[in-house]
Amino acid sequence: MDTQQNTALTRALAEVPGPLPASGVIHIAIPHTDRFTVVGNHLAQHPDLSCTAVGIAVRIQSLPQGVEVGIKALAAHCREGEKRIAAALRELEAFGYLQRVRDRLPSGRVITRTVFCNQPTALLRPRRPAAPQHPAAPAPRPAPAEVPTSAPARAQAPTSAPAPAPAQVPTSPPAPAPTSPPEPDTSAPQPVPPPPLFSAHPAPLFVPLVPPPTAPKPPPAPLPRPDGLTPELDRAATAFLSDLRRHTPQLTLSETDVRQLVPGVAAWLERAAHPDAVRRALTTDLPHPLRHPAKLLRHRLTALLPPPLPGSQDMAVPDRPRITVTPFQTCDDCDRAFRSPAPGHCRDCREHRAHRSEATRTAA
Known part of the structure; x- marks a missing residue:
């Protein structure tokens, strides 16, 4: 059987203007008349967005106002x-x-x-305030052609005799001619309407989270410095930085870089950081390729600086308030246990002894 030919596709390819490319995509652009959405190339060809994110953005942009675009609502479709x-x-x-x-x-x-903006970079451009909408004043009506101008008529009037007035014939009063509406006075100031509540370009609801490339960057944090850069610390930090290339060839530093980074390493050594621990913090998980080793070491020396070791006084546990416990004693008469700082008799025996002494004094 012969291969079936798609005549519609062949006819559409024949209508493509210009010569067809030998390789690559060929676009057959048929204009949409309904149910279409305009998508910018900044979104369709975004270099950092995944294809899933671009597809989800196009789907959200095609939905009408008020439709749910949450995670579960999108996952259902x-x-x-x-x-x-x-x-x-x-x-x-x-x-x-x-x-x-x-x-x-x-x-x-x-x-x-949930607000979706089809062109977030346009929100960063300065917007002009909307001009107030003034009602257009009606154009003045042109004067009738048969009415002569008054100035030339008055200039020529003295040269000719005045025409006699026609005789008045008693007839019925003529019907009043329809009067045209008075023409507006364009010289008078027109009332200015109040500004509209909603301008043509409302203020943006949000600002994109990604700053523009021209936004000023915050200054970098200063390199840590020791409290006192002694000659011993300076010598040890210089030897440490010069020895890094033996363990990691990518961290080969110049003499200028070593002199600039010495205070940062000295601050680590002053805080009792072991050289092996400092070396692991500076050489672990290096980027590939490493273009600026001095900048990387400066960042890690600043961002990963450990706190100083606490002293013995800082780690001492404060004394708790002591509670005095009264010991147990044994009564000399009844052998009952009771609490008392000194040995003797319990409460009942003391009361019995006091009652017996009172009875003896009364009998005497």
């Missing part, structure tokens, strides 16, 4: 799982396409609104 959809939403949020805004309703309830 997409083949991707909730984990992939959550990761894609985090990517879009990191690049400013998606933002979750907390808003308080007039009733006091706090809700979370």
Whole structure:
């Protein structure tokens, strides 16, 4: 059997303007008349977004206002799982396409609104305030052609005799001619309407989380320095930095870099850090390729600086308040145990002895 030919595709290829490329994709662009969404190339060809994030962004952009775009709502209509959809939403949020805004309703309830911007970089451009909408004044009506101008008529009037007035014939009063509406006075100041409540370009609801490339960067943290750079610390730090290339060839430093990094290593050694521990902190998990070894060592010496060791007084446990415990004693008469700082008699025996002494004094 012969291979079936797609005549529709052949006809569409014949209508493509220009010569067809020998390799690569060939676009057959058929204009949409309904159910289409405009997507910018900054999103479709984003170099840092995954294809899943681009697809989720296009799907969200095609949905109407008010449709739920949460993780579970998207997972119910997409083949991707909730984990992939959550990761894609985090990517879009990191690049400013998606933002979750907390808003308080007039009733006091706090809700979370999901805002999607199809072009987040446009929000960083300065926007002009919307000009107030003034009603256009109606154009003045042109004067009738048969009405002569008054100035030339008055200039020529003295040269000719005035025409006699026509005789008045008693007839019925003529009907009043329809009067045209008075023309507006364009010289008078027009009332200015109040500015509109909502401008044509409202303020952006959010600012992308990714700063623009031209944003000023914070200054780097200063390199740590020891309390006192003694000659012994200086010599040990210099020897340590010069010896790094024997263990890690990528960390071959110049003499200038060594002199600049000596205070940072001296601060570690002053805090009783062992040289092997410092070497592991500076040489573990190096990037490949390593272009600026001195900058990497400066960052690690600053960011990973350990705290100073506590002294013996700092680790001493404070004395707890002592509680005095009254010891047990044995009564000399009844051998009952009772608490008392000194040996003697219990309470009952003391009362019995006091009662007997009182009775003896009374009998005497």
